[in-house]
């Protein structure tokens with residue numbers, strides 16, 4: 422090798438190694454917990470997130486995805502993140518209300534008319550403002566995913582009118598808005614973690630529950646629930662969370678890897694969820710569920726009962742934030 426070539430080769434080697442060093446990334450193991458099964462919209466998106474993180478970090482950051490609530494219910498995992506015993510999770514915003522009261526805004530019945538409105542508001546400034554509130558509680562929120570529009574199932578009778586809910590023992594998420602909403606509909610609302618729901622339905626400890634079609638399908642609720650009523654009573658987001666204790670020890674590059682992978686997972690998850698939801702109702706019927714739609718009159722009666730909780734949500738999250746969200750929804754609706 423001539424001297425000139427040697428110098429050139431050395432130069433290339435130097436540039437290459439400094440590029441690797443420019444990325445300040447250490448070997449990291451990320452325990453990422455979630456509540457649904459692996460073969461669900463949630464599980465598929467966690468898998469994509471894990472792949473993106475590994476790719477972008479040159480294999481240094483490894484995500485160990487742990488589904489089916491094997492690390493605990495949403496509430497238990499949130500506490501593990503706050504304490505620093507677990508790095509990441511995805512779960513419902515509804516179960517965060519006890520930690521960050523502003524999250525209750527996403528429990529507002531009929532807040533969004535469609536998923537596009539939800540995307541614009543959740544990804545916009547007010548969605549970010551609510552995510553930022555988590556920091557003082559020891560959590561970092563990265564992105565919202567779609568859980569989806571919730572629908573009612575039960576094992577007692579078809580719910581065609583408001584009165585049909587009387588006395589139905591209905592599992593709700595561990596959250597006062599959901600508790601109050603379904604009590605005001607006349608149901609006997611029982612808060613339970615999702616991880617206990619299938620067994621509670623199977624053993625008839627509760628008669629019914631409410632969740633998006635995707636979850637009714639992936640969690641096999643059709644095996645233990647006969648009737649499905651199309652109510653679309655609320656749009657539930659999921660939120661991807663990081664332990665702030667752990668996050669604070671990461672480099673800027675490591676944080677960027679997570680934030681970018683989270684955005685990719687969000688786009689993938691929403692598309693996947695919507696495609697699945699579009700087919701899920703037919704599948705649930707094929708599995709034997711009896712599906713009914715509410716008449717316009719009954720839907721309105723339910724709607725007016727459910728929206729009675731709006732004033733208390735506004736009082737809890739603060740009137741200013743409530744107004745800001747309403748304005749953002751109106752803007753999204755008009756665009």
Ligand code: TF8
Pocket residue numbers: 455456457495511512513568594614615631632636657659
């Ligand atoms: C519920 C939620 C659940 C989520 C999931 C376990 O009914 O809709 O789907 O919390 O992350 O609890």
